[in-house]
């Protein structure tokens with residue numbers, strides 16, 4: 208059994224694709240699935256995308272369909288690797304779940320539109336990956352069209368994200384005249400033009416870019432530019448350093464085009480070799496080895512059914528060690544009792560299948576009768592083992608909420624607490640003001656609608672929601688001054704989080720900087736870590 212577990216862990220790669228909407232994530236995912244032989248399923252990625260419905264429809268659809276599978280995990284096999292792609296929802300669905308999903312990934316693929324460079328949503332998601340220290344692989348997409356200068360893109364990664372890059376290949380022709388890429392490792396040119404999109408490969412005989420065979424192939428103009436670029440990269444660029452890559456300090460950069468399927472397969476193969484298998488994870492009981500024979504895992508996401516008639520939920524569990532088998536009984540640390548993991552499901556594109564067995568790196572969804580919370584640890588054999596809790600991520604929208612009917616205060620509090628425990632909302636309490644002032648924080652505005660809907664349908668409470676102009680929450684990590692005595696702008700609010708920690712709510716970046724300048728001892732943090 209031990210050998211079997213090691214074998215399964217060794218071949219697993221679990222990652223998320225982070226990108227800004229429209230960079231081509233759906234297209235890339237589809238192409239990756241194709242290589243995995245999941246041709247039949249590939250179409251369904253697109254079908255799902257076509258379902259980008261308005262919020263109100265979404266509620267209806269959730270009701271009709273039962274549990275939504277809008278964000279899930281795609282598993283497929285390629286070259287004997289078992290690959291799990293964690294789906295991170297885009298635009299309208301962007302919520303705290305999107306961040307939490309990254310807690311279950313061992314690496315990330317950062318997809319960038321070559322013409323647009325680093326965009327807003329990518330920055331946010333990158334930040335979380337960076338905090339976790341996971342390796343980040345960059346795929347610069349849409350190279351079949353005019354793009355930014357590749358050196359400029361490297362600079363952008365460094366200046367905007369603070370990460371240095373190592374181009375694994377280099378584009379030839381970036382003004383809408385894309386010829387292909389030069390593969391630095393293999394000293395070969397993979398042709399886009401007239402070459403069946405990368406199928407034609409021309410290698411250097413002397414093992415260098417400065418080869419007459421390339422001049423003949425590209426013409427002097429393109430060849431000269433390529434030689435200059437590569438010389439500059441070799442001289443002034445960072446050297447390839449696998450250790451730095453694995454620590455998330457250097458990102459291997461690939462240029463390609465998902466739509467035309469150019470550079471996707473070489474990327475996938477290189478990625479599978481470089482990306483880490485599921486690693487050792489810290490717990491309250493020390494390191495947990497993914498190859499240990501005892502099952503452990505943690506809940507990183509809970510998807511509640513919106514239909515009041517079927518109030519079931521699915522808890523998504525990332526397996527960290529051991530072997531999962533259907534119907535097994537595990538110890539639920541936070542509840543302090545054994546639970547049976549019934550109806551385990553795995554998600555293949557849109558289809559759900561019952562899982563018989565799974566290993567570290569895999570994600571399973573289990574039926575949740577209301578006992579699981581985000582961050583819960585499940586383990587076989589060790590009732591004390593706890594994994595680090597899932598952090599609270601930076602909310603961007605805040606609102607004061609009160610029940611319309613003050614007689615419903617009790618149900619209101621119950622519902623708010625329940626949804627906060629589930630991780631649907633973050634709850635803050637304004638200090639110095641009476642019991643009425645509950646402030647909820649959400650990452651995506653959709654979460655507020657879910658709150659309103661569920662309080663009405665599950666707790667019979669109509670909500671009064673007063674949106675606040677605040678956009679940033681910062682936890683006070685340390686300060687010599689009593690929080691109430693801090694020098695702050697008049698609009699900055701001082702609140703408590705659920706654990707009675709002090710949090711400042713700011714309207715804009717400027718007022719954060721102001722607070723930091725006026726109170727030199729004040730240290731703020733935008734992602735709140737949770738204890739083991």
Ligand code: GDP
Nearest residue numbers: 228229230231232233234349352464465466467
């Ligand atoms: P997502 O929002 O990140 O999932 O992006 P999609 O995969 O839906 O792609 C957004 C748009 O970009 C679609 O119209 C795609 O056809 C297009 N697209 C994706 N990849 C490429 C590419 O490599 N080249 C070009 N020219 N267009 C692309």
